[in-house]
Amino acid sequence: MTLNKLLLTAPFLLSPAMLMGQGASGVDPAELLKPLKDSWPTYSGDYSGKRYSALDQINQSNVMHLTLAWMCRVTAGSTQVGRGGPRASVIVGGEGPGDVFVGGGSIKASALEVDGVLYFTMPDNAWAVDARDGSELWHYFWKTKGGTHIGNRGLGMWHRTLFMETPDDYLVALDAATGQERWHKGIADLSQGYFSTPAPVVVGNHVLVGTGDDIDAPGFLQSFDPETGDLQWKFYTVPMKKGDTGMDSWGSVDAARHGGGQAWVDGAYDPETKLYIFGTGNPTPAFTTGTRGPGDNLFTSALVAVNVDTGKLGWYYSTSPHDMHDYDSAQTPILIDAMYEGKMRKLVVTPARNGYYFTLDRVTGKHLVTSKYGVYTNWAKGLNQRGAPVYDPEKNATVPGSLVSPTSDGTTNWEPSSYSPDTGLVYVAQDNGFSLFYLIDVDPRGSMGLGGKEEAQVGSGGSFLTAIDYATGKIAWKRPYYGRGGGGGLLTTAGKLLFAGDGSENLVAYDVTNGKPLWHTRIGEVTNAPQTYMLDGHQYLIAATGDTLWSFLLY
Amino acid sequence: MLQTIWVGGGLRRRRMPAPAATSRRTATVSVTLPSGESVEGRLVQIDDFLVTVGLDDGTVRTFRRDDDVPKVVVHDPMKAHRDLMAVYTDKDIHDVTAYLVTLK
Numbered sequence: 182m183t184l185n186k187l188l189l190t191a192p193f194l195l196s197p198a199m200l201m202g203q204g205a206s207g208v209d210p211a212e213l214l215k216p217l218k219d220s221w222p223t224y225s226g227d228y229s230g231k232r233y234s235a236l237d238q239i240n241q242s243n244v245m246h247l248t249l250a251w252m253c254r255v256t257a258g259s260t261q262v263g264r265g266g267p268r269a270s271v272i273v274g275g276e277g278p279g280d281v282f283v284g285g286g287s288i289k290a291s292a293l294e295v296d297g298v299l300y301f302t303m304p305d306n307a308w309a310v311d312a313r314d315g316s317e318l319w320h321y322f323w324k325t326k327g328g329t330h331i332g333n334r335g336l337g338m339w340h341r342t343l344f345m346e347t348p349d350d351y352l353v354a355l356d357a358a359t360g361q362e363r364w365h366k367g368i369a370d371l372s373q374g375y376f377s378t379p380a381p382v383v384v385g386n387h388v389l390v391g392t393g394d395d396i397d398a399p400g401f402l403q404s405f406d407p408e409t410g411d412l413q414w415k416f417y418t419v420p421m422k423k424g425d426t427g428m429d430s431w432g433s434v435d436a437a438r439h440g441g442g443q444a445w446v447d448g449a450y451d452p453e454t455k456l457y458i459f460g461t462g463n464p465t466p467a468f469t470t471g472t473r474g475p476g477d478n479l480f481t482s483a484l485v486a487v488n489v490d491t492g493k494l495g496w497y498y499s500t501s502p503h504d505m506h507d508y509d510s511a512q513t514p515i516l517i518d519a520m521y522e523g524k525m526r527k528l529v530v531t532p533a534r535n536g537y538y539f540t541l542d543r544v545t546g547k548h549l550v551t552s553k554y555g556v557y558t559n560w561a562k563g564l565n566q567r568g569a570p571v572y573d574p575e576k577n578a579t580v581p582g583s584l585v586s587p588t589s590d591g592t593t594n595w596e597p598s599s600y601s602p603d604t605g606l607v608y609v610a611q612d613n614g615f616s617l618f619y620l621i622d623v624d625p626r627g628s629m630g631l632g633g634k635e636e637a638q639v640g641s642g643g644s645f646l647t648a649i650d651y652a653t654g655k656i657a658w659k660r661p662y663y664g665r666g667g668g669g670g671l672l673t674t675a676g677k678l679l680f681a682g683d684g685s686e687n688l689v690a691y692d693v694t695n696g697k698p699l700w701h702t703r704i705g706e707v708t709n710a711p712q713t714y715m716l717d718g719h720q721y722l723i724a725a726t727g728d729t730l731w732s733f734l735l736y
Numbered sequence: 737m738l739q740t741i742w743v744g745g746g747l748r749r750r751r752m753p754a755p756a757a758t759s760r761r762t763a764t765v766s767v768t769l770p771s772g773e774s775v776e777g778r779l780v781q782i783d784d785f786l787v788t789v790g791l792d793d794g795t796v797r798t799f800r801r802d803d804d805v806p807k808v809v810v811h812d813p814m815k816a817h818r819d820l821m822a823v824y825t826d827k828d829i830h831d832v833t834a835y836l837v838t839l840k
Binding site for chain 1: 739740743744745781782783784785818821822824826829830833
């Protein structure tokens with residue numbers, strides 16, 4: 182073998198673990214208690230859901246010099262040849278037959294950045310790539326049995342083990358160094374319509390796992406042992422038997438047990454109270470009362486706080502009591518410690534899909550602030566005693582049609598919002614679409630799941646990057662998008678910057694104080710929330726467009 | 737179907753997402769450069785950083801935007817229609833639809 186051949190061959194002889202460097206320690210759960218800075222070890226970067234990085238090397242004075250470092254285009258599936266030629270070998274797992282075609286998908290995940298390696302997903306697929314140059318280290322492919330392949334939010338990490346959920350409802354544990362599977366466990370029943378998209382969230386020795394369903398099955402959050410995959414507890418988001426909390430908000434036990442309330446987006450965690458606070462999806466049937474009864478249909482379309490050690494309910498707050506428009510409240514809430522009416526308070530805030538913004542006390546769930554941030558939000562006729570909007574029956578789906586804003590996609594959706602302690606502002610991308618909601622099933626029992634209505638999206642009143650004062654709920658400023666911006670989510674940094682896609686194929690850095698664009702690059706529609714990390718003294722910015730991950734830094 | 741079409745401002749595919757705030761099917765744009773040159777045509781694309789104009793001869797011109805330079809004015813004939821969505825009551829919509837049904 183000539184020297185040249187040896188040099189050409191050597192990189193392929195190195196194992197991924199060697200490429201990752203010696204001494205890589207993974208994620209100690211204690212590290213997850215720290216605010217977001219150099220690495221990105223969990224879905225939101227840290228437990229708070231702020232998506233605010235303390236990094237400031239990239240800031241308002243130099244962001245105009247931000248330059249492409251690398252890009253990485255991935256190929257889903259088990260094929261050994263990617264778009265760039267031969268790839269790292271694909272590790273194949275799964276219980277499916279291997280012939281279920283599910284399409285390519287896009288990167289909606291938040292990547293983990295740990296020990297110089299990025300870990301991210303698309304449905305059925307997980308990758309590890311070098312965070313310095315984007316080269317693929319390993320690729321894991323799960324042979325699916327089916328399920329809705331709408332997206333995957335990423336991975337959780339406990340020491341050197343990664344966790345991924347699959348559309349056919351498995352929790353898969355992978356060796357972070359090699360991508361080899363350690364175990365997998367069933368987490369829900371595919372035959373009941375469940376499909377699983379969240380990134381597992383590791384808290385201590387708990388792996389918190391949500392799942393989704395668009396039919397009429399009950400929602401739940403589960404906790405698994407990170408070493409064995411054994412179930413630790415299961416919290417149902419709807420009452421399951423007579424006497425359960427919230428049962429009096431349903432027409433019957435049967436209605437409640439088929440009432441939905443899916444936990445399909447990641448929550449936030451408060452270490453002081455040990456409460457994991459997450460949002461829940463719509464009640465079912467979604468667009469008619471059916472057998473639900475006239476009550477609030479707890480704990481659907483709500484913020485719910487659960488003790489991570491016991492799986493018991495701490496508190497709940499309905500953001501859309503008795504929802505009638507598929508306004509899930511599943512968006513990731515944000516935990517902030519800040520002044521409210523002259524006192525330092527532990528707060529949770531959320532701009533919800535239904536067009537309303539909320540600030541609550543996160544220890545008790547007590548309501549503090551409600552405001553309507555959706556420009557044309559028209560489905561409610563006021564607020565109840567707890568500050569939650571009261572649905573207007575005139576705006577339910579009707580046979581002749583009812584014009585409603587927002588659409589069932591919401592004023593916002595799963596895309597993460599952000600909060601900057603530098604400004605005291607909550608940032609959200611809002612869209613003000615209009616839909617005609619037609620009732621097409623007049624059977625008083627209602628239809629299953631999302632059925633029984635026809636929705637025609639007929640226009641938009643505009644899309645805005647929006648900054649909301651957490652203490653008042655008032656809009657501090659909003660900047661119009663030309664497209665439907667903010668898809669994928671937002672990031673703020675100590676560099677006084679806000680990063681987001683603009684819906685017109687640009688990744689943009691905005692002045693966090695007023696929304697003025699300071700830098701942009703045309704990379705295509707951004708499909709996940711931008712992220713940042715520090716390596717070798719350089720701050721990197723990453724974002725995804727479809728099947729491609731882009732990385733930027735200052736040289 | 738008739739009602740959905742007129743409220744939505746024309747035929748679109750079923751389940752197609754709502755159009756953006758500016759309708760690029762019908763909008764025109766005028767771009768005035770610092771030199772005084774003015775370019776007008778069909779709005780092909782616009783964002784905070786670029787605007788692309790479709791000209792009568794079938795070609796397109798793209799201009800870089802730096803804040804208010806060049807001056808860009810979009811003329812969107814659908815804007816007034818869209819603005820009404822926030823004003824219509826459901827009864828308005830049903831009444832207009834009932835009237836349209838009577839037309840031959």
